Amino acid sequence: MFVTDTLTEVLPDRRRRSVLLVFCCTLFGAAAQVLIKSGANTLGAHLSAAETILAIATNLPLLAGYSLYGVSTILLVLALRHGELSLLYPVIALTYVWVTILSVLIFQESMNALKIAGIAVIIIGVAILGKGDPR
Amino acid sequence: MAWVATGSFIGSFGAVGLKAGAKRLGRNLKSVYTNWRLAAGVGAYLVSAVFFVFGLRRGELSILYPMVSLGYIWTLFWSRLFFGEPLTRTKFLALGLILSGIAILGLGNQ
Numbered sequence: 001m002f003v004t005d006t007l008t009e010v011l012p013d014r015r016r017r018s019v020l021l022v023f024c025c026t027l028f029g030a031a032a033q034v035l036i037k038s039g040a041n042t043l044g045a046h047l048s049a050a051e052t053i054l055a056i057a058t059n060l061p062l063l064a065g066y067s068l069y070g071v072s073t074i075l076l077v078l079a080l081r082h083g084e085l086s087l088l089y090p091v092i093a094l095t096y097v098w099v100t101i102l103s104v105l106i107f108q109e110s111m112n113a114l115k116i117a118g119i120a121v122i123i124i125g126v127a128i129l130g131k132g133d134p135r
Numbered sequence: 136m137a138w139v140a141t142g143s144f145i146g147s148f149g150a151v152g153l154k155a156g157a158k159r160l161g162r163n164l165k166s167v168y169t170n171w172r173l174a175a176g177v178g179a180y181l182v183s184a185v186f187f188v189f190g191l192r193r194g195e196l197s198i199l200y201p202m203v204s205l206g207y208i209w210t211l212f213w214s215r216l217f218f219g220e221p222l223t224r225t226k227f228l229a230l231g232l233i234l235s236g237i238a239i240l241g242l243g244n245q
Contacts, residue, residue, distance in 0.1 A: 033200055040191035056188055103197035114243025118236045122201045125232030133225045
């Protein structure tokens with residue numbers, strides 16, 4: 001989907017900057033999810049579909065969350081200009097780690113060994129998908 | 136969970152719309168905003184976001200956020216179907232891992 005230059009040698013400092021940028025991306029992305037969840041928590045479950053959509057469009061934490069999500073997407077595109085997708089994608093999977101930690105800390109969600117194992121297996125799957133086929 | 140699963144399905148058409156639209160882009164800005172495929176892709180993403188929020192009203196973030204990765208699986212099939220991209224052994228491995236991860240997550244949620 002994204003255009004990256006895999007043929008030319010990428011300078012090491014540029015590559016490091018790309019990894020750092022993607023790392024920031026995962027932090028912003030996780031913060032966005034927390035904002036979206038706290039916005040969703042304030043929506044009444046008894047509202048009709050039309051009322052809920054109106055409530056979504058006027059919900060400040062939700063809108064802030066999706067804006068932050070937009071910012072993290074732009075950062076990702078910037079990072080991908082100088083970095084290889086296969087190198088950066090496993091870093092992106094860090095978002096799952098942050099979201100899990102924040103869900104427990106902020107929303108007091110329960111955690112057990114099975115849930116952690118499930119998230120770990122998903123992270124490995126997403127990382128492999130991003131890394132692509134060995135050349 | 137059903138909200139997020141349905142949302143990930145709709146959202147995967149977002150990627151299809153963006154890809155189909157991107158292939159038809161010219162060098163001018165007008166070709167971006169008059170491109171109905173791109174608009175349909177963005178629309179699909181918006182609808183899937185609404186479904187995600189519907190799911191999050193009651194569901195746990197630590198369960199529902201990883202479930203969004205179901206979308207990667209749909210996207211692999213649409214890429215094969217609509218754009219003829221090869222489904223390699225590595226992609227199958229990743230697909231199997233993501234599906235098993237979601238199944239294990241579901242078991243842990245009970």
